[in-house]
Structures are given as C-alpha cells and as structure tokens.
Amino acid sequence: MSSFHKLTDDELVSLYTEGCDEAFDVILSRYDAVVHTYIRFSVSDADLAEDIFQDTFIKVIHTLRRGQYIPTGKFKAWLLRLAHNLVMDHYRRVRGEGARLQSFDDDDAAPVEKVADSNLTAEEQLIELATIEELEQYLSVLPEVQQEVVRMRYWEDMSFREIADATGISINTALGRMRYALINLRKMMGMSA
Missing domain, CATH: 1.10.1740.10 (RNA polymerase sigma factor, region 2, helix turn helix motif)
Known part of the structure; x- marks a missing residue:
C-alpha cells in the first residue's frame, strides 16, 4: 500500500x-x-x-x-x-x-480587550485571541460566505485559487469576501478598519 x-x-x-x-x-x-x-x-x-x-x-x-x-x-x-x-x-x-446565527451576550465583549493595541496586522491580532472559541464567537456573526472564506484561508491554509475552486466562485470574489470579513472583524474587535 x-x-x-x-x-x-x-x-x-x-x-x-x-x-x-x-x-x-x-x-x-x-x-x-x-x-x-x-x-x-x-x-x-x-x-x-x-x-x-x-x-x-x-x-x-x-x-x-x-x-x-x-x-x-x-x-x-x-x-x-x-x-x-x-x-x-x-x-x-x-x-x-433560526439555528444558524448566534448573537453576543454582554460578557462576550471581553475578548476584544485581550487584543493589545499594537502594530500587528488584523490577521495577527486575530491570532492573538486567547481561544478558538472566542474567534468563533466573532466569526459566527459574519455572513456565511465571509465565514467560509476566513475558515478556508486560515484553518485550512488554502490559497485563494483553492478557495475559488472549492466554492465555485472567482478569485476576485474570494478576495472580496476576505476583505469584507476582515473589515467586519476589525469593527467588532474595536480596531480601525
């Protein structure tokens, strides 16, 4: 074998x-x-x-x-x-x-404070979050198509070409979804977009 x-x-x-x-x-x-x-x-x-x-x-x-x-x-x-x-x-x-979208409770704002104000990129600041569960909380409020691209890019380490092939969209659409996902995550985490 x-x-x-x-x-x-x-x-x-x-x-x-x-x-x-x-x-x-x-x-x-x-x-x-x-x-x-x-x-x-x-x-x-x-x-x-x-x-x-x-x-x-x-x-x-x-x-x-x-x-x-x-x-x-x-x-x-x-x-x-x-x-x-x-x-x-x-x-x-x-x-x-109504099983898909979850909302934040008041206690869920705490993870934002864990990301230090630094010179890290938004992607690096996302990695700084203490747990995957906290990141999942942020991701869960993004539109499905944005969640999907973020997960494929960062969890699966897929290229944008692979993401495009796997989801049946163009590379530009995959890039656009990632861009908007990062903008939305920055806003949720209190960072400047």
Missing part, C-alpha cells in the same frame, strides 16, 4: 473505480483531516460535523462507483466542494428554525 501514497489523486480514483479498495483508503487518509477540519469549523456541533463528514465520504464513494467523477487534477477542490455543499444543505434545512 505504501506505493499507493506516491500516486496522484486521479490515479487513485481510477484504481478505486477498478475495484481496488486500498486506493480509497489512501484517498481517505490523505484528505480526512482537511475535510473534517473544514466541516468542524463550519458547524458548531461536533456530532453534526461527524455526520456531515461521513455523508461527504459516502457521497464520494457513490459518485466514484457510478463513474460520475471526471478526473481533472482538482480532486481536493472537488472533495471540499462536496463537503461545502453538504454544510450549506444543513444550514438551508435549519435556517427556518
């Missing part, structure tokens, strides 16, 4: 569609962490994230077995797009229940 790790994604897909289950194991090990992390930071509930993660790979299996995946050299982007679509499907289902 170690020789499988040297193969490209499209070569592994081809082997899997020909009946080699080991090829899928390599695909899963190659991308399980990145997909799980993306989903986990897209939804606040760990059990729900696990369900969406499993649904994503079930959909991958069905799509590959039916021969509906077209090898383009962009398997990772395609996989993240599937995960993204399943996350968005979840939010569409619960939107009427």
Whole structure:
C-alpha cells in the first residue's frame, strides 16, 4: 500500500473505480483531516460535523462507483466542494428554525480587550485571541460566505485559487469576501478598519 501514497489523486480514483479498495483508503487518509477540519469549523456541533463528514465520504464513494467523477487534477477542490455543499444543505434545512446565527451576550465583549493595541496586522491580532472559541464567537456573526472564506484561508491554509475552486466562485470574489470579513472583524474587535 505504501506505493499507493506516491500516486496522484486521479490515479487513485481510477484504481478505486477498478475495484481496488486500498486506493480509497489512501484517498481517505490523505484528505480526512482537511475535510473534517473544514466541516468542524463550519458547524458548531461536533456530532453534526461527524455526520456531515461521513455523508461527504459516502457521497464520494457513490459518485466514484457510478463513474460520475471526471478526473481533472482538482480532486481536493472537488472533495471540499462536496463537503461545502453538504454544510450549506444543513444550514438551508435549519435556517427556518433560526439555528444558524448566534448573537453576543454582554460578557462576550471581553475578548476584544485581550487584543493589545499594537502594530500587528488584523490577521495577527486575530491570532492573538486567547481561544478558538472566542474567534468563533466573532466569526459566527459574519455572513456565511465571509465565514467560509476566513475558515478556508486560515484553518485550512488554502490559497485563494483553492478557495475559488472549492466554492465555485472567482478569485476576485474570494478576495472580496476576505476583505469584507476582515473589515467586519476589525469593527467588532474595536480596531480601525
């Protein structure tokens, strides 16, 4: 199986569609962490994230077995797009229940004080926040499309090209969403935009 790790994604897909289950194991090990992390930071509930993660790979299996995946050299982007679509499907289902947006309580303003007035960039100041939970509080009030770009850029360390491919938007749109997300986060954190 170690020789499988040297193969490209499209070569592994081809082997899997020909009946080699080991090829899928390599695909899963190659991308399980990145997909799980993306989903986990897209939804606040760990059990729900696990369900969406499993649904994503079930959909991958069905799509590959039916021969509906077209090898383009962009398997990772395609996989993240599937995960993204399943996350968005979840939010569409619960939107009427008001489950998506959370608001700040009065006590939630405290994390702003933890970011020292310094010469750090906004991105560096975001990293200075004490916990991911605090950052999640700020992110949770951003529009979904801005949250998504921030998470993909900083949690997944994706390039803007990869973000554009994974979400089906242009690079300029991804850049614009990031710009507005940072402006909004600066305002929430009491920094000058």
